[in-house]
Amino acid sequence: MGRSPCCDKVGLKKGPWTPEEDQKLLDYIKEHGHGSWRALPSKAGLQRCGKSCRLRWINYLRPDIKRGKFSLQEEQTIIQLHALLGNRWSAIATHLPKRTDNEIKNYWNTHLKKRLAKMGIDPVTHKPKNDALLTADGHSKSAANLSHIAQWESARLEAEARLVRESRLRTTSSHSSLQQQPPNPPSPHLLTKPEPPAIPSRSLDALKAWNHGWSRSSMEGNSGVLGHGIGGDHLESPTSTLTFSENVRPIMGTTGGGGENSIAIIEFVGSSSSCHDHHHRDEWKEEGFGNASQLQEYKEGFENSMSFTSHEMTLSIEATWTAESLRTRSDHHSNNNDHNAIAEEGFTNLLLNNNADERSQSDGGGEDSENGSGSDYYEDNKNYWNSILNLVNSSPSDSSIF
DNA sequence: AACATTCTCAACCGCCCACTA
DNA sequence: ATAGTGGGCGGTTGAGAATGT
Numbered sequence: 001m002g003r004s005p006c007c008d009k010v011g012l013k014k015g016p017w018t019p020e021e022d023q024k025l026l027d028y029i030k031e032h033g034h035g036s037w038r039a040l041p042s043k044a045g046l047q048r049c050g051k052s053c054r055l056r057w058i059n060y061l062r063p064d065i066k067r068g069k070f071s072l073q074e075e076q077t078i079i080q081l082h083a084l085l086g087n088r089w090s091a092i093a094t095h096l097p098k099r100t101d102n103e104i105k106n107y108w109n110t111h112l113k114k115r116l117a118k119m120g121i122d123p124v125t126h127k128p129k130n131d132a133l134l135t136a137d138g139h140s141k142s143a144a145n146l147s148h149i150a151q152w153e154s155a156r157l158e159a160e161a162r163l164v165r166e167s168r169l170r171t172t173s174s175h176s177s178l179q180q181q182p183p184n185p186p187s188p189h190l191l192t193k194p195e196p197p198a199i200p201s202r203s204l205d206a207l208k209a210w211n212h213g214w215s216r217s218s219m220e221g222n223s224g225v226l227g228h229g230i231g232g233d234h235l236e237s238p239t240s241t242l243t244f245s246e247n248v249r250p251i252m253g254t255t256g257g258g259g260e261n262s263i264a265i266i267e268f269v270g271s272s273s274s275c276h277d278h279h280h281r282d283e284w285k286e287e288g289f290g291n292a293s294q295l296q297e298y299k300e301g302f303e304n305s306m307s308f309t310s311h312e313m314t315l316s317i318e319a320t321w322t323a324e325s326l327r328t329r330s331d332h333h334s335n336n337n338d339h340n341a342i343a344e345e346g347f348t349n350l351l352l353n354n355n356a357d358e359r360s361q362s363d364g365g366g367e368d369s370e371n372g373s374g375s376d377y378y379e380d381n382k383n384y385w386n387s388i389l390n391l392v393n394s395s396p397s398d399s400s401i402f
Numbered sequence: 403a404a405c406a407t408t409c410t411c412a413a414c415c416g417c418c419c420a421c422t423a
Numbered sequence: 424a425t426a427g428t429g430g431g432c433g434g435t436t437g438a439g440a441a442t443g444t
Contacts (some may be wrong), residue, residue, distance in 0.1 A: 109410095377425085
């Protein structure tokens with residue numbers, strides 16, 4: 001290739017790490033910090049490439065890693081952020097504290113992607129697969145414009161996520177002695193960390209509907225037989241999809257960064273794939289239902305709650321940012337790193353819990369999603385996306401999120 | 403019980419970017 | 424301006440586990 005390998009690979013060990021190697025790496029980093037990864041293996045007495053050490057540390061040995069099943073809230077966050085950011089796993093991981101990009105990527109590829117596909121949702125675009133027709137009806141131009149806008153928004157979020165990472169790194173390196181680490185980081189070979197109790201989640205309405213369908217089903221005594229760990233907080237989650245309305249007023253200043261104020265007004269139109277599709281009925285079995293009656297109960301609950309899916313909603317998002325604001329935020333990082341974790345958590349919580357109260361009310365009341373769900377759907381999603389983007393875009397310089 | 407198939411996820415690979423000399 | 428280096432990211436692989444026949 002065009003460049004030399006990251007290290008001399010002759011004689012270096014590959015493959016799974018042994019507990020002894022893990023311990024060596026842990027001990028070394030605990031004592032000295034990682035410093036230069038390239039130099040680390042020899043100093044630590046490891047027959048490994050520096051890159052391999054780095055990966056092992058980041059993806060497995062780091063003490064602030066949460067392992068085990070993804071909670072429903074985490075699944076929702078991943079799906080939502082993936083809709084926004086695409087396969088930018090590190091950016092997504094920024095908003096899932098204690099989860100690594102690798103773990104998120106794996107989970108997406110092995111679970112969530114398949115699940116969305118089964119529901120007839122394109123895991124790449126997060127649109128119903130039969131939505132392709134929509135772009136062939138003469139509105140492709142505006143759709144393309146909107147796609148462009150979305151890409152900008154996505155790129156900007158990624159850039160800001162990068163700032164978070166960078167500031168984190170600065171924080172980490174400034175504490176590289178790792179003295180704040182627990183004296184004995186949990187052995188990765190013994191890690192079976194239990195999930196924290198599920199927090200009431202704020203989610204898109206399709207997710208809410210799914211929850212409703214599940215909770216109804218499980219409350220009727222089926223929680224233990226749903227398979228795939230469904231009895232716990234590992235729920236099968238659908239997602240909403242984002243499409244773009246035609247009457248968008250993109251006023252996005254995409255000039256080459258001149259520092260002028262730029263305003264983006266984006267209207268998202270969300271529509272959920274229909275779960276009445278016969279095609280999907282067979283799929284329910286594959287999700288682990290033991291017998292026909294359980295399956296039927298679950299389907300009924302789900303279908304009832306998903307009956308709003310013909311509704312469409314629009315929402316407006318006003319986003320304002322400037323090159324100056326990004327700089328300000330960047331500068332601010334260096335002074336307020338300590339708040340990052342809190343702020344990120346706040347962002348995640350915002351994603352998840354913003355509407356928890358409303359949700360608990362509606363869940364408790366067993367409301368019929370069909371009646372009035374259109375406006376709820378509108379409001380929830382509007383609030384949801386506005387919350388995200390307002391937070392992201394207009395967080396003042398004293399905000400430490402980005 | 404034995405074998406085949408599918409699934410999971412830790413680890414690797416190659417590329418890219420930022421930094422520096 | 425250029426090349427070398429380190430670090431990071433996303434895609435892919437493959438061994439072991441789980442499940443099915």
